[in-house]
Amino acid sequence: MSFFNIQALKYLDCGPINLQIEASEIIGLNGPSGSGKSRLLRSLADLDEHTGNVYLRATEQSSLKAHEWRSQVALLSAETYWWLDTVAEHFEQFPTEKAKLLGFLNDVSLWPVSRLSSGEKQRLGLLRLLENEPDVLLLDEPTANLDPENEQLFESYVMNYVRERPACAIWVSHDVDQLQRISQRQYMIQKGQLHTEVKGI
Amino acid sequence: MLITLTTFDLSLAAVLVVMLGAISAYMKLGVAKQLYIAALRTTVQLLLIGLVLKSLFESTQPLFVLLICLVMISVAGWEILSRQKRKLKGWWGFGVSTGSLFISSFLITLLCLFTIIQADPWYSPQYAVPLLGMLLGNTMTGIALGMDRLTQTAWQQRPVIEQRLMLGESADKAISDMRSEAMRAGMIPIINSMAAAGLVSLPGMMTGQIMAGAEPVEAVKYQILIMFMISAGTGFGVISVLWLISKRLFDDRERLCFRRLLRQSAD
Numbered sequence: 001m002s003f004f005n006i007q008a009l010k011y012l013d014c015g016p017i018n019l020q021i022e023a024s025e026i027i028g029l030n031g032p033s034g035s036g037k038s039r040l041l042r043s044l045a046d047l048d049e050h051t052g053n054v055y056l057r058a059t060e061q062s063s064l065k066a067h068e069w070r071s072q073v074a075l076l077s078a079e080t081y082w083w084l085d086t087v088a089e090h091f092e093q094f095p096t097e098k099a100k101l102l103g104f105l106n107d108v109s110l111w112p113v114s115r116l117s118s119g120e121k122q123r124l125g126l127l128r129l130l131e132n133e134p135d136v137l138l139l140d141e142p143t144a145n146l147d148p149e150n151e152q153l154f155e156s157y158v159m160n161y162v163r164e165r166p167a168c169a170i171w172v173s174h175d176v177d178q179l180q181r182i183s184q185r186q187y188m189i190q191k192g193q194l195h196t197e198v199k200g201i
Numbered sequence: 202m203l204i205t206l207t208t209f210d211l212s213l214a215a216v217l218v219v220m221l222g223a224i225s226a227y228m229k230l231g232v233a234k235q236l237y238i239a240a241l242r243t244t245v246q247l248l249l250i251g252l253v254l255k256s257l258f259e260s261t262q263p264l265f266v267l268l269i270c271l272v273m274i275s276v277a278g279w280e281i282l283s284r285q286k287r288k289l290k291g292w293w294g295f296g297v298s299t300g301s302l303f304i305s306s307f308l309i310t311l312l313c314l315f316t317i318i319q320a321d322p323w324y325s326p327q328y329a330v331p332l333l334g335m336l337l338g339n340t341m342t343g344i345a346l347g348m349d350r351l352t353q354t355a356w357q358q359r360p361v362i363e364q365r366l367m368l369g370e371s372a373d374k375a376i377s378d379m380r381s382e383a384m385r386a387g388m389i390p391i392i393n394s395m396a397a398a399g400l401v402s403l404p405g406m407m408t409g410q411i412m413a414g415a416e417p418v419e420a421v422k423y424q425i426l427i428m429f430m431i432s433a434g435t436g437f438g439v440i441s442v443l444w445l446i447s448k449r450l451f452d453d454r455e456r457l458c459f460r461r462l463l464r465q466s467a468d
Contacts, residue, residue, distance in 0.1 A: 046454055066455035071369025081364035132369050
């Protein structure tokens with residue numbers, strides 16, 4: 001059985017969706033707004049109601065407690081939220097060295113969250129999410145607010161993580177060039193169905 | 202040396218309320234109607250309960266006492282619900298508020314009757330009914346505030362709760378901050394009145410007892426008893442109501458379940 005296995009997944013009026021992903025593989029996903037990309041990721045993280053089966057290394061979603069599943073199948077939403085005063089309070093232990101790889105300075109952990117830009121939130125949100133060392137990353141337009149330089153740092157950080165852990169990822173983006181860069185296979189959601197995307201479109 | 206109040210005395214106080222209503226109508230403050238309705242309700246309800254208590258004290262039927270208590274609890278539960286901006290749908294709303302009142306008021310009153318006051322018989326309405334009434338009246342404020350705070354903040358901060366769920370926190374942990382915030386909101390009134398008692402305010406029950414001719418120190422002892430019971434009752438009531446609501450806000454897969462909430466216009 002594959003590393004991450006989606007079988008006959010249905011949510012709202014979307015699906016059924018079938019997809020097998022191997023370890024250290026990144027899947028690129030795009031599609032028009034409102035086509036159900038975000039809700040697919042939410043269903044995979046078990047945040048929305050759905051039918052069908054999702055397996056991580058042969059462990060079925062419903063056989064784990066929902067919060068155990070979510071710490072292994074981790075969703076980074078398009079907008080991240082910060083509810084405490086400073087950045088560091090949202091971490092068990094703030095990974096200063098790793099933050100440097102994403103272009104942050106030494107003192108970022110002390111920053112008040114009110115001064116974070118949306119791009120900074122996205123990069124820090126990734127670090128915070130990876131603290132649980134998840135096996136599956138569900139990334140919903142993770143670089144939408146990043147400048148080209150930080151976008152590149154973000155991409156290589158995720159690719160490294162996926163390769164070394166090894167984990168797998170589904171990366172949602174409207175940027176077809178980006179999906180070509182970072183993923184091995186590209187798919188498209190249209191009218192609630194998953195289509196294989198021909199390279200070069 | 203109990204000075205009885207005449208109809209004339211009460212009318213004099215009523216004139217003040219009427220004057221207030223007239224002035225607020227003149228200044229278009231818009232509370233006159235509500236004020237008059239509430240004043241009328243107070244008069245009618247209190248007169249009725251006075252008559253009920255009078256016949257109750259004469260009969261001392263345990264079933265009759267129980268019936269009165271149940272009516273009081275359900276009305277208080279209903280009052281709590283009608284103060285919520287968002288309430289749990291269906292029987293859950295009424296069940297949660299009435300159930301928590303049962304813990305906060307009914308059980309505490311029973312405990313007090315059995316172990317502290319030890320009236321004979323234990324259900325003698327002269328103690329049971331006023332005690333329960335005082336507990337209900339005070340704890341329902343705390344419970345209503347705590348409940349409202351929890352459902353409102355959960356509703357407004359939905360993205361934060363979902364963010365915490367995405368990070369692998371359990372539903373219980375994801376809502377824990379909001380729950381302690383709501384607990385604080387529910388407990389503040391009784392904490393304030395305990396802290397201010399004697400220095401700023403003389404509590405109503407004690408004032409009434411003293412005016413009716415009781416020995417001040419005896420009145421004070423009863424007042425302390427009541428304060429402790431109210432704070433314990435409010436605390437247990439708020440804890441149970443917050444626990445039940447925060448369970449009910451999530452489904453069995455720890456997802457937020459706002460379709461179980463019903464929005465209503467609070468008056």
